[in-house]
Amino acid sequence: MTELIDKLLMYLEFPFVRHALIVGVLVSLCASLLGVTLVLKRFSFIGDGLSHVAFGAMSVAAVVGLSNEMTLVLPVTVAAAILLLCGGQRAKIKGDAAVAMISVSALAVGYMLMSIFPSSGNVSGDVCTTLFGSTLILTLSKTEVWLCVVLSLAVVTAFVLMYNKIFSITFDEDFARATGLGVGVYNVILATVIAVVIVLAMNLVGSLLISALVVFPALSAMRVCRSFKRVTVLSAVIAVGCSLVGLVVSILAGTPVGSTIVVADIAVFLIFTVVGAVRRK
Amino acid sequence: MAQISCKDLCLGYESRRIIEDLSFEVHSGDYLCILGENGSGKTTLMRTLLGLHKPIAGAVELGDDLKQSEIGYLPQQTQVQRDFPASVEEIVLSGCGGRRGISPFYTKQDRQTALDAMERMDILPLKKRCYRELSGGQQQRVLLARALCATKKLLLLDEPVSGLDPRVSMDMYRSIYELNKEDGITVIMISHDINAAIRYASHILYIGKEIFFGRSDDFVSGDIARGLLTGGDGR
Numbered sequence: 001m002t003e004l005i006d007k008l009l010m011y012l013e014f015p016f017v018r019h020a021l022i023v024g025v026l027v028s029l030c031a032s033l034l035g036v037t038l039v040l041k042r043f044s045f046i047g048d049g050l051s052h053v054a055f056g057a058m059s060v061a062a063v064v065g066l067s068n069e070m071t072l073v074l075p076v077t078v079a080a081a082i083l084l085l086c087g088g089q090r091a092k093i094k095g096d097a098a099v100a101m102i103s104v105s106a107l108a109v110g111y112m113l114m115s116i117f118p119s120s121g122n123v124s125g126d127v128c129t130t131l132f133g134s135t136l137i138l139t140l141s142k143t144e145v146w147l148c149v150v151l152s153l154a155v156v157t158a159f160v161l162m163y164n165k166i167f168s169i170t171f172d173e174d175f176a177r178a179t180g181l182g183v184g185v186y187n188v189i190l191a192t193v194i195a196v197v198i199v200l201a202m203n204l205v206g207s208l209l210i211s212a213l214v215v216f217p218a219l220s221a222m223r224v225c226r227s228f229k230r231v232t233v234l235s236a237v238i239a240v241g242c243s244l245v246g247l248v249v250s251i252l253a254g255t256p257v258g259s260t261i262v263v264a265d266i267a268v269f270l271i272f273t274v275v276g277a278v279r280r281k
Numbered sequence: 282m283a284q285i286s287c288k289d290l291c292l293g294y295e296s297r298r299i300i301e302d303l304s305f306e307v308h309s310g311d312y313l314c315i316l317g318e319n320g321s322g323k324t325t326l327m328r329t330l331l332g333l334h335k336p337i338a339g340a341v342e343l344g345d346d347l348k349q350s351e352i353g354y355l356p357q358q359t360q361v362q363r364d365f366p367a368s369v370e371e372i373v374l375s376g377c378g379g380r381r382g383i384s385p386f387y388t389k390q391d392r393q394t395a396l397d398a399m400e401r402m403d404i405l406p407l408k409k410r411c412y413r414e415l416s417g418g419q420q421q422r423v424l425l426a427r428a429l430c431a432t433k434k435l436l437l438l439d440e441p442v443s444g445l446d447p448r449v450s451m452d453m454y455r456s457i458y459e460l461n462k463e464d465g466i467t468v469i470m471i472s473h474d475i476n477a478a479i480r481y482a483s484h485i486l487y488i489g490k491e492i493f494f495g496r497s498d499d500f501v502s503g504d505i506a507r508g509l510l511t512g513g514d515g516r
Contacts, residue, residue: 172356226411
């Protein structure tokens with residue numbers, strides 16, 4: 001045991017490990033906060049969809065040769081999020097169908113572009129990295145870490161300030177609109193925040209596993225909690241805990257970062273499901 | 282001046298018109314029941330009164346200093362709401378949301394309003410309970426309490442007793458009737474239950490092949506009601 005702790009302390013000496021821990025925890029915290037409303041609005045897969053859009057945009061940026069790909073990726077993802085979440089009941093293709101459609105189209109077009117105009121010799125390696133996150137999180141620069149810290153703080157602040165509105169919109173959008181809440185504006189802000197979090201989280205777990213960060217903490221919390229506030233707080237706690245455990249385990253055992261975090265989330269979900277079932281009896 | 286007046290209202294979606302040339306007025310303290318077959322446009326009419334749906338032609342005018350945000354609304358329940366992890370208190374309090382504007386938190390006064398509304402609907406003991414664990418009747422009372430937080434003047438109710446058993450339905454009707462009589466809140470209700478409509482409502486709006494609007498006494502003695510009450514189709 002002491003051996004493991006020594007090993008961990010040794011790793012913590014490295015700045016890149018500390019960076020990975022900070023970013024990992026902050027990103028999962030943000031994702032879990034938004035996860036509650038997304039799961040309840042039946043948009044669980046939007047994380048997946050938007051991250052594929054980001055993947056598509058990223059490959060376009062690589063092909064065009066943009067030096068800073070975020071200048072393209074972020075606006076495109078935000079636009080897709082607004083399209084999906086704010087189309088609402090008026091959209092011709094809605095909900096899961098719209099998410100699925102946008103998601104696979106972006107994935108296909110992105111992969112195609114990367115194959116036609118390879119930016120490096122290892123196309124499948126590049127694709128794999130974007131899809132599974134792999135070691136990207138361990139190569140973060142100081143600027144990226146600071147950017148992540150600032151954006152996470154902004155997301156958490158926005159969430160706290162909009163908490164009551166988010167509740168109203170999630171529970172009953174029509175009622176909120178009828179009683180004079182500016183539903184449209186809040187939906188756009190929410191969609192923007194979600195897109196930002198997804199783009200941030202892509203580095204951590206990659207496109208394919210992003211949904212896990214969004215849905216698992218919320219679903220686990222919903223097994224045992226009876227109020228919206230408790231679900232929100234507990235899912236944040238679960239998300240932070242699972243990310244910490246996942247990151248530490250992956251550092252010590254040398255497992256892939258993204259999938260280790262997700263496995264930790266799955267384990268917590270199973271435990272909470274059992275606890276919830278027992279308590280209900 | 283009427284609280285709500287609809288003039289030559291024409292409702293529908295895109296090219297399909299559901300209701301044409303509908304005019305009626307609702308005065309403060311009225312109890313209006315909207316009757317009609319499925320698909321006749323009752324819910325669309327209610328959504329128009331709430332400002333959620335734009336009429337193709339005509340207009341809805343609010344009078345008596347009634348603001349759009351001062352209308353309480355009890356919608357039909359959605360699947361999402363049935364298993365929503367929220368406490369009764371949180372849901373009722375969200376009725377105050379519209380009044381808060383962009384200010385992010387509820388005030389002490391809002392919390393008191395919510396407590397009063399729960400007290401009024403006899404659900405105060407359920408305050409901390411989780412919404413999804415309540416019975417259908419209790420859930421409707423929670424949503425009605427939320428609507429009361431949003432208004433002191435006008436309630437719009439979309440089939441408030443659908444899916445409830447007869448005894449619970451009667452309790453619900455009685456509560457709504459008391460809100461109308463004792464608190465002087467105007468009630469506009471969509472209903473399928475013609476007997477309860479005639480019993481409690483002061484006015485009836487029937488939407489079908491023919492449109493009827495008037496006092497419920499006049500409705501009872503009219504042709505449409507005779508057809509409906511004897512089991513015919515009202516023509």
